[in-house]
Amino acid sequence: MFSQHSYATFYLATGRIWELLLGAFIAFYSQISHSSKKFSHKSNQLFSLFGLLLILISIVFFNSSNIPLFPNCYTLIPTCGSGLIILFGNKNTFVGYLLSRRPLQWIGLMSYSAYLWHQPLLAFIRLQSGETPQMFCIILVIIVIFPLSALSYLFIERPFRTKEHFSRKQIFCISGLASIIILIIALFLIQTANNLSLIVNDG
Secondary structure, X not given: OHHHOHHHHXXXXXXXXXXXXXXXXXXXXXXXXXXXXXXXXXXXXXXXHHHHHHHHHHHHHOOOOOOOOOOOHHHHHHHHHHHHHHHHOOOOOHHHHHHOOHHHHHHHHHHHHHHHHHHHHHHHHHHHHOOOOOHHHHHHHHHHHHHHHHHHHHHHHHHHHOXXXXXXXXXXXXXXXXXXXXXXXXXXXXXXXXXHHHHHHHO
């Protein structure tokens, strides 16, 4: 079923539930046992480095030509790698030291904003060119994403996380209003595109 419906597999919880369960297990296990304290420094180093290796292998070797559409069984590799780093990569390990460096921390803080920005930018380029973006375009998008993500984090994400700026009620009201406005604009653009398509076809 899921192999035939890649969008459903990617977006719906039924295709992602095992990832959520793994994250829940890690959080629960860390909370009740403080797992990193139960292992030796050498074990923490080994498991955290192995987790980093799994992630690097996924980045270097996984692509659409040799791996089925995500999520699939191969998703276990980077997911388990992340889990190992969370469980064993404390501040006394090399991986913990590496990830605690300020540039990487800053990238981590902006990562959610970057995640939200990258898809619409790539989709826009794909729609404009009518084909898969070339490497130059992808690099350009990556360069543009960083300042956009920084602005989003500083002026949208961080203020909304601070109760001193916005109450929960205000956040819900602003989010609801923004969603309605975006929906109206999207429907208008879709209708405009359909009308233009009809005009072109009639012509």
